[in-house]
Amino acid sequence: MSVRLICDDYEEITCRDPFVHQEDIEAIRQRLTELRVEHRDLDEAIARLAEGVFVDQLQLSRLKKRKLLIKDMIARLESKLIPDLNA
Numbered sequence: 001m002s003v004r005l006i007c008d009d010y011e012e013i014t015c016r017d018p019f020v021h022q023e024d025i026e027a028i029r030q031r032l033t034e035l036r037v038e039h040r041d042l043d044e045a046i047a048r049l050a051e052g053v054f055v056d057q058l059q060l061s062r063l064k065k066r067k068l069l070i071k072d073m074i075a076r077l078e079s080k081l082i083p084d085l086n087a
Contacts, residue, residue, distance in 0.1 A: 028077050035074050062073040 033077050049055060 005067065028081060032074060032077050035070050035077070039067060039070045040072065042070065 042063055046060065046067065049060050049063065
């Protein structure tokens with residue numbers, strides 16, 4: 001059984017795991033969309049903060065750390081949906 005998903009950025013995601021239900025795939029797809037939006041928003045916020053005359057380094061560091069965490073979460077969710085090519 002193979003399920004294909006087309007995400008907002010037209011990236012095709014395929015899940016070949018027969019134990020993953022369509023509802024689970026849709027939930028993961030929705031979460032990926034939310035995380036990508038948050039990642040993009042953080043990127044813009046970091047850029048705006050860095051442009052300022054007085055940069056709050058602590059806040060900037062926290063935003064960057066959050067952005068990396070979200071990037072890792074996105075990668076983890078995507079790996080759940082993409083089949084292992086070595087199998």
